[in-house]
Amino acid sequence: MSLLAASKNLDDADNRRALWKAYSFAKQAHPSLLQYIPDRAWDLLWETQSAITPANPNCMEHQIQLVQDMKSIGRPPTVAQNIAELEATFMTGEHETAIQRWEEEYNTRTAKSAHGYKPEYLDLGVRMYALTGNAQRAREVMDELYQAYPGSDPRLMIGVVRAHTRIQYVPDYIWSLYVRLKDRLGPAMTFEDYDTCFVGFLEGSRVDHAVAVFKDMVSIGCLARSFMRWQVQQTLKRLRAMLNVSKSLEEANMVALSAISVLPRAYHNHIFRRWMMLTVAKNSPESAAQLLELMFERGLNPGALHFNLVIGALLRSGTETNGEKAALMGWKMVEEALNTSSLQDTEFQQFYRMQHKPVPKQTGDLDGPLIPFFLARPIPMADVTTFAHLIRHHTRNWEWNHIEYLQTALVRLEKPPIAPLLNALMMVDLRRVKYQEVWNRFDSMTHPPLGFPRVVPNGGTYRVLWKTLRSALGDHHTWDFESLPQPRQLMAMMVEWWTEHVGWHQTENYLRGLTGPNREITGLIQHCFSYTKDVAGALVALHALKTRFGIFPTQQTAEILVKQMAWIDLRSETKEVRYSYKTSGVFIRNVDKISRVYQVLLRRRLEQLEKTGVNLIEMTKQERGELDLNLLSEFVRVVMVRQHSATEVENMIEEAKKDMGVPNISTGDLNSFEVS
Secondary structure, eight states, X not given: OHHHHHHHOTTOHHHHHHHHHHHHHHHHHOGGGGGGXXXXXXXXXXXXXXXXXXXXXXXXXXXXXXXXXXXXXXXXXXXXXXXXXHHHHHHTTOHHXXXXXXXXXXXXXXXXXXXXXXXXXXXXXXXXXXXXXXXXXXXXXXXXXXXXXXXXXXXHHHHHHHHHHHTOOOHHHHHHHHHXXXXXXXXGOOHHHHHHHHHHHHHTTOHHHHHHHHHHHHHTTSXXXXXXXXXXXXXXXHHHHXXXXXXXXXHHHHHHHHHHHHSOGGGHHHHHHHHHHHHHHTTOHHHHHHHHHHHHHTTOOOOHHHHHHHHHHHHHTXXXXXXXXHHHHHHHHHHHHHHTSTTTTSHIIIIIHHHHSOOOOOGGGSSSSOOTHHHXXXXXXXXXXXXXXXXXXXXXTTOHHHHHHHHXXXXXXXXXXXXXXXXXXXXXXHHTXXXXXXXXXXXXXXXXXXXXXXXXXXXXXXXXXXXXXXXXXXXXXXXXOTTXXXXXXXXXXXXXXXXXXXXXXXXXXXXXXXXXXTTHHHHHHHHHHHHXXXXXXXXXXXXXXXXXXXXXXXXXXXXXXXXXXXXXXXXXXXXXXXXXXXXXXXXXXXXXXXXHHHHHHHHHHHHHHHHTTOOGGGOOHHHHHHHHHHHHHHHHHHHHXXXXXXXXXXXXXXXXXXXXXXXXXXXXXXXXXXXX
16 A cells, blocks of 8 residues: 555655555565565665655665665665665765775776766765865776766866865865866856855865955855845855965955955955954054055045054054054044034033143154054044043053043043943053942943943953952952952852853954953952952862853963962961961962972873873863863862861852852862862
């Protein structure tokens, strides 16, 4: 009945499943039945079960089973069936088996097998070798196929291109293969064909070849054909990929200039923005400034975003000259904002500005290359980011009158606050040792009254909070200041913020702001727990940073923990000794003793690695981070069990995990009962 139903509708999924179920049941109940199945029934079984559709997810397993059943009764499968079964074997994970069988038939084809003469057979060989990364063999079989069958599918070249770009890049050959592919396919070459080659060249770090493919895609209309949203996103995604893969400013310049040469003018502002961001990331503020001038030369008007990128880069360079240039740019933008606002000719502009605004140096007074477009070019109005840059700059220089002016201007201009401005204002309070003001400002701007704009904190916000807490806890005058949060509370806040607000696409930017230029966040957090003598909290914080944020401990972390453990051993000493712990001989001896404990544990773990055949030098960054973290966890527990029972230590750790909002994280590969 199933055969009859299947013969009437080969594409019906229910019929297909019923037929296979009936076939499997009959074969199990009567094994000898196979030899009595007529040819038409075998054909129906194959046609229904080998259909590659979403409704037939087990088609490859069924193909393999059917060919095996045919061979078991001496019924030779057709060439197409044999090749399909071989491909199914490969695609189900049996790569070595499939390739070995293919080579055996290939080597004996003139004697026993005719498959070697079939283009489908050579086609399969090319695809299997390309997918397994044997680029040379894939290339050899492909050349044989095209020589014997010139009309074979040209798209096989794409697989060979990808194999070479993944494993062994041969620039001249791969590029010639791409040119052959374009020539063979002509107008039939699709977006997917171009894009696969584009990705392959990026994988092989050949940005120049990727740029050439990108230009081809634009010229034939695969990219930037219209300004529909999806078309723009496709184009910009590939532009960003090329810039991100660029290893040098020279490569990035080549990418950007090539994109500008082929893309419509509407894309150019975005290209310059991405180009400038990359230049800034590579610590080249002078190059970023030159890009502003290039925008003007091309008839583009840079916006506040472009200027802010340059200002930020100049300030981060740390030199006085660049700081002066950045301040000049920023103040010109503030001037423009005030001139175009309703504040024009008010008492605020005439009097307050005269009293408080700094008089910047002339551009000719500054050392280094001049930036002449300040005065000769139109300057955009300052936005909130511009104000944040200027406030940070004047905070470093202790110029409170300038900051006061900027804050007043912000209020009068009614600029809505953003996270960078919040961070800058918090740093003002911190620099003026107003710890409570930092927390009040953070709370009021992130939880404002109804009707006021809310600021969503970023990574830099929490770095400032940890800086503030460390400074406050280290200040003897604020040790008993009850309004300051404890380190556990701040850690719980940060974990909650990360969970609620940070998406996967924002992770890199937020982490960059959180960790700081030298991964200082780990040290800041550990210092805070050290000041509060919270050893269990310090341990949990290390694992929370790794589990939630992907941040591993640094060498400084171990040094802080060693000193913290040494301080614990001073609890039995007199108050005078504890107060002068930095110069106390007892403390120095304790540091030395605790350091030896750490070194013993380190040597033990290295010996264990050596026994298992693991080479420390060959470990990945992730594996080394896990090793360091587990070592520190064992070290903390070893010291803690000298003061408390193993049960008490684990209870303290569990309590810290709950307090920080991470009750289910692991805290090391050894618990307190296993350390010694």
